[in-house]
Amino acid sequence: MEYLEIKGGRALSGTVRISGAKNAALPMLAATLLAGGSFEIHQVPDLQDVRTFLQLLKELGVEIERTRDSTLVIDSSKLDSFEAPYDLVRRMRASVLVLSPLVARLGRARVSLPGGCAIGARPIDFHLKGLELMGAKLEIREGFVEARAKRLKGAHIYFDIPSVTGTENLMMAACLAKGNTVLENAAKEPEVVALGKMLQDMGAKIKGLGTDTIVVQGTTDLRPVSCTIIPDRIEAGTYLMAAGAAGGELVIENCVPEHLETVIIKLKAAGLKIKVIDADKLKVKRRGRLRSVDIKTQPYPGFPTDLQAQIMVLMATAGRLSVITETIFENRFMHVAELKRLGADIRVEGRSAIVKGVKHLYGAPVMATDLRASASLVLAGLAAKGTTVVQGLEHLDRGYEKMDEKLLSVGARIRRIGDN
Ligand code: EPU
Numbered sequence: 110m111e112y113l114e115i116k117g118g119r120a121l122s123g124t125v126r127i128s129g130a131k132n133a134a135l136p137m138l139a140a141t142l143l144a145g146g147s148f149e150i151h152q153v154p155d156l157q158d159v160r161t162f163l164q165l166l167k168e169l170g171v172e173i174e175r176t177r178d179s180t181l182v183i184d185s186s187k188l189d190s191f192e193a194p195y196d197l198v199r200r201m202r203a204s205v206l207v208l209s210p211l212v213a214r215l216g217r218a219r220v221s222l223p224g225g226c227a228i229g230a231r232p233i234d235f236h237l238k239g240l241e242l243m244g245a246k247l248e249i250r251e252g253f254v255e256a257r258a259k260r261l262k263g264a265h266i267y268f269d270i271p272s273v274t275g276t277e278n279l280m281m282a283a284c285l286a287k288g289n290t291v292l293e294n295a296a297k298e299p300e301v302v303a304l305g306k307m308l309q310d311m312g313a314k315i316k317g318l319g320t321d322t323i324v325v326q327g328t329t330d331l332r333p334v335s336c337t338i339i340p341d342r343i344e345a346g347t348y349l350m351a352a353g354a355a356g357g358e359l360v361i362e363n364c365v366p367e368h369l370e371t372v373i374i375k376l377k378a379a380g381l382k383i384k385v386i387d388a389d390k391l392k393v394k395r396r397g398r399l400r401s402v403d404i405k406t407q408p409y410p411g412f413p414t415d416l417q418a419q420i421m422v423l424m425a426t427a428g429r430l431s432v433i434t435e436t437i438f439e440n441r442f443m444h445v446a447e448l449k450r451l452g453a454d455i456r457v458e459g460r461s462a463i464v465k466g467v468k469h470l471y472g473a474p475v476m477a478t479d480l481r482a483s484a485s486l487v488l489a490g491l492a493a494k495g496t497t498v499v500q501g502l503e504h505l506d507r508g509y510e511k512m513d514e515k516l517l518s519v520g521a522r523i524r525r526i527g528d529n
Pocket of ligand 1: 230437438481
């Protein structure tokens with residue numbers, strides 16, 4: 110098994126280039142199912158989750174060619190299967206994003222139910238109820254959800270909680286439905302907006318992207334397009350925090366500063382110096398000890414749950430007491446036990462973690478339990494005195510493109526050791 114060995118205590122310096130966003134790439138790849146013909150998608154990150162999704166598309170009959178490093182040509186003209194098997198959905202819940210495009214295009218989908226996940230129960234009831242309101246007949250059998258509809262019809266749908274993939278799934282369904290669909294309390298994440306813009310380019314009639322209410326006027330006529338995946342705001346935030354954990358000065362290039370507004374406000378409050386130096390570049394600098402700030406995760410534009418574990422590392426050595434409250438997922442504190450192995454002083458009470466800053470973390474072997482937890486352990490390794498060994502890299506590799514190489518290039522003492 111591969112693992113990372115990190116010798117902490119070295120300040121970072123240099124430039125890190127951000128890759129395309131995993132959580133924009135997955136729905137945008139799903140959207141290629143909505144229209145036959147040749148799509149060209151640029152800045153596709155080379156990640157395990159993307160590879161899994163491409164494998165799923167291939168099993169559905171989609172042809173995929175990699176023309177340049179991060180450009181894919183995707184053609185779903187020969188789409189001939191409507192089934193997403195358990196083995197792939199089990200590996201990646203976002204596989205459920207093929208549900209709506211398959212029903213909308215083929216009139217039928219059979220998608221394995223994803224089951225629970227390390228960070229929470231993560232049901233997909235909003236996706237299913239929405240499709241039912243749009244006229245799909247649903248049946249749950251043998252661990253699969255089967256959905257059928259000759260043609261979906263527009264509906265008025267309200268999300269009890271703004272769900273990212275729920276909004277994406279139903280927005281895709283609505284594009285090919287008959288009549289108008291209104292999605293109320295919809296998710297406003299930049300990844301949802303990116304998908305919406307791709308769909309608009311394909312000919313979909315969508316209004317209200319980036320607001321609580323998305324209105325889609327259905328059409329029968331979508332066409333393939335060429336598009337570029339937006340930069341990964343979570344990866345960018347993770348590197349801002351890497352500079353915070355290790356100290357030093359980094360330039361983060363190929364990012365969208367606007368997508369990181371709340372994160373930047375919090376990091377500045379914690380004492381990091383952050384400057385927008387270009388439309389797509391940020392400079393971050395840490396000198397001295399950070400200040401404790403309280404954090405509450407919220408749907409966008411609030412502080413992202415996908416950066417909660419990473420900011421906890423900064424708070425672990427900050428001046429005072431910080432309360433970090435996780436409101437999105439009920440079990441997203443599994444990194445706490447690992448951070449405590451490095452000497453962090455953290456107590457979990459219900460949905461909050463009370464973090465009392467200690468002077469130093471000390472290296473130790475740790476085990477990653479999920480994607481963002483694994484990134485937090487890498488940051489903790491950069492901050493800690495001595496050597497940290499991070500195991501469970503299959504999680505990190507799902508969502509961070511070459512994280513060890515990127516950190517090495519800015520001066521971190523980090524090595525990937527193991528089989529390959
Ligand atoms: N929810 C329901 N029912 C549903 C759908 C969601 O109760 O049918 C609940 C969830 O349990 C959760 C809340 O609604 O409490 C929000 O979940 P959401 O549906 O927004 O999450 P998601 O779409 O499954 C995406 C990202 C996650 C990210 C969350 C929140 C993708 C592929 N995944 O998940 O990314 O944490 O939004 O921003 O876009 C990650 O990249 O590490 C990751 C987990």
